[in-house]
Amino acid sequence: MKQKHASLKVRDFDLEVKAVEDGGTFKGYGSVFGVVDSYGEIVAPGAFAESLAEIKAKGRPVPVLWQHRSGQPIGVWDELAEDTKGLFGTARLLIEDLALAKEAHALMRVGAVSGLSIGYWVRESSYDEKTGVRTLTKLDLVEISLVTFPANDEARVDAIKMKLAHGQLPTISEFERLLREAGFSKTQAAVVANRGLPHLLRSESEGAGEKQAAIERMNSMLDGFSLPSL
Structure with missing residues (x-):
């Protein structure tokens, strides 16, 4: 495809x-x-x-x-x-x-x-x-x-934010990797990514209004995203 x-x-x-x-x-x-x-x-x-x-x-x-x-x-x-x-x-x-x-x-x-x-x-x-x-x-x-x-973590977060800024949602695998880098376990990241993001991706296919709302929700979540201190 x-x-x-x-x-x-x-x-x-x-x-x-x-x-x-x-x-x-x-x-x-x-x-x-x-x-x-x-x-x-x-x-x-x-x-x-x-x-x-x-x-x-x-x-x-x-x-x-x-x-x-x-x-x-x-x-x-x-x-x-x-x-x-x-x-x-x-x-x-x-x-x-x-x-x-x-x-x-x-x-x-x-x-x-x-x-x-x-x-x-x-x-x-x-x-x-x-x-x-x-x-x-x-x-x-x-x-x-x-x-x-x-390959620093902040650059990866910024890259996904830039993707959203241009009207795109990340793939499930991209979002899951982002969660792993934030400190979630592999299981936790898989659960969050596979239960939450598919709904947003479905919204993307339902029309421009739903797509924009989905992007705004994802942006709001990432605005509060912070990497754990090492």
């Missing part, structure tokens, strides 16, 4: 320190093909091809952001291309011009900043109801950030 939708999301990967050079240049994968991530999603080869072609045609480089903060660009991606493994790129931090870029570079060299995270819109995907896995087949690349911790 294919679906087209717009959903601003993030996707995290570890960054190897050995890929960081003295002049502020570093290399790494912003996405890897064929691996099911914590959202229950998998990126298909070719998913970035159309977006990369559009970016090249516009002549506008993809920015390196600090922690997904749009007001804090610290460099640019000079090269981005798909290979057999995933989306690979070479980036350049503006360490001679920006103090934050210089700080980020120093933190990367010692391993205190250890992740890459891409921000993207989902243009097209397909969902396998049997496995609960969504395959992302066409993505719009927006930015690639340096992050302190890859």
Whole structure:
């Protein structure tokens, strides 16, 4: 079953320190093909091809952001291309011009900043109801950030909130994982997700008014959502 939708999301990967050079240049994968991530999603080869072609045609480089903060660009991606493994790129931090870029570079060299995270819109995907896995087949690349911790829980919560903001409800598997990350046991998360969310998903199919009401209820719940202190 294919679906087209717009959903601003993030996707995290570890960054190897050995890929960081003295002049502020570093290399790494912003996405890897064929691996099911914590959202229950998998990126298909070719998913970035159309977006990369559009970016090249516009002549506008993809920015390196600090922690997904749009007001804090610290460099640019000079090269981005798909290979057999995933989306690979070479980036350049503006360490001679920006103090934050210089700080980020120093933190990367010692391993205190250890992740890459891409921000993207989902243009097209397909969902396998049997496995609960969504395959992302066409993505719009927006930015690639340096992050302190890859795959952090707050980013996952924010990603689901962004999905709701664009008129979509999470899948049952996404919601169950969110509950697990919040500290619920596997059994508790399954009960809450499978008893509560299906009603909202049914409402989505009943019309625009019911769908909006369902989204508002989910947003209200997430507004009070807090992760447990460790």
